[in-house]
Amino acid sequence: MIIPDSTDHDQIFPVEKAGEDEMAHQQISEAEIRQAWVRESRIGRWFLSTNVWFQYVLSVAVADLKQLAADPGLNTDTILDAGCGRGFAFPLLEKHFQPKTIIGVDIDEQELEFAAVAGNERQCNVTIEPASITHLSLPAASVDVIFCHQLLHHVTHQREVLNEFFRVLKPGGTILISESCRSFIHSPVVRTFFRHPKGVQKSPTQYIDLVRQTGFLVEEKKTAISTPYWTHSDFGLRQKLGLAGKPIEPTEILIVARKTDCQGSEKQMGSE
Numbered sequence: 608m609i610i611p612d613s614t615d616h617d618q619i620f621p622v623e624k625a626g627e628d629e630m631a632h633q634q635i636s637e638a639e640i641r642q643a644w645v646r647e648s649r650i651g652r653w654f655l656s657t658n659v660w661f662q663y664v665l666s667v668a669v670a671d672l673k674q675l676a677a678d679p680g681l682n683t684d685t686i687l688d689a690g691c692g693r694g695f696a697f698p699l700l701e702k703h704f705q706p707k708t709i710i711g712v713d714i715d716e717q718e719l720e721f722a723a724v725a726g727n728e729r730q731c732n733v734t735i736e737p738a739s740i741t742h743l744s745l746p747a748a749s750v751d752v753i754f755c756h757q758l759l760h761h762v763t764h765q766r767e768v769l770n771e772f773f774r775v776l777k778p779g780g781t782i783l784i785s786e787s788c789r790s791f792i793h794s795p796v797v798r799t800f801f802r803h804p805k806g807v808q809k810s811p812t813q814y815i816d817l818v819r820q821t822g823f824l825v826e827e828k829k830t831a832i833s834t835p836y837w838t839h840s841d842f843g844l845r846q847k848l849g850l851a852g853k854p855i856e857p858t859e860i861l862i863v864a865r866k867t868d869c870q871g872s873e874k875q876m877g878s879e
Contacts (some may be wrong), residue, residue, distance in 0.1 A: 694725030
C-alpha cells in the first residue's frame with residue numbers, strides 16, 4: 608500500500624507532464640474544496656463502520672454492480688474508489704473485479720488513516736490519496752473503472768465531479784454508480800441523524816440524465832432501481848405485515864456507464 612507524494616505518483620503513472628490547462632485545473636483553494644463537501648455526522652460515520660452497513664449495503668451494491676456490468680471484456684486493472692472512506696470496499700472490489708491496482712481517494716484525511724490499514728491487507732496494490740474528487744491529481748485517461756458508491760448525494764457540484772471522472776477514465780472505461788436518491792435522503796430519519804448538502808439530491812431518472820449529459824453512455828439495461836426495506840420510513844414493517852402503503856419514489860439506483868472511444872474524442876475536441 609502506498610500513500611504517494613508527487614514523485615511517487617509520477618512513478619506509478621508514467622505519463623507526460625501536465626500542460627498549463629491541466630495545472631490550472633488542479634489549482635483550487637482549501638476553502639473552495641471544503642465548501643463543496645459536507646462531512647458526515649458522528650453517528651453517520653459510526654454507522655458506516657458497522658457490519659450492518661458492510662453486509663447489507665456495501666457488499667450488496669458491489670455484487671449487484673458486478674452482475675449489472677456483466678461484460679467478460681471489462682478491463683479492471685486499475686480501479687478508482689472515489690470517496691473510499693475507510694477502505695471497506697477494497698476487499699469487495701478485489702474479490703469481484705481482481706484489479707491490479709486500487710486507488711482510494713477521499714477528502715477526509717482522518718478516514719484515510721483507516722483506509723491505509725485496509726490497503727495493507729489486500730493482495731493487489733493499493734494507493735491512498737487525500738484529494739477532492741472535483742480536482743483529482745490523476746492523469747487523464749489513467750483508470751479503467753471508477754467505483755462511485757453513495758457519493759453524489761454528499762457533494763454540491765455533481766456535474767463537476769462527473770466531468771472529473773470522465774477526464775480520468777480511459778476510453779472504453781466503466782463507471783459503477785450506486786446512489787441513494789432524494790426520496791430516501793430527504794426522509795425524516797436520514798435528515799435527523801445524517802448530514803448532506805441541501806437541494807442537490809435527485810430522483811433516479813435525474814441521476815441517469817446527469818450521467819448521460821456528462822458524456823457517458825448509459826444503456827437502460829445497465830440501470831436498476833429499487834426500494835430496499837431499510838429505506839422505508841417504517842423500515843419495511845408494513846411490507847412484512849402485508850399491509851398496503853403509499854407508493855414511494857424508488858430510493859436506490861445502480862448505473863453502469865461507459866466512456867466510449869468516440870465520446871472521449873468528441874468531448875476533447877469540444878473543449879479546444
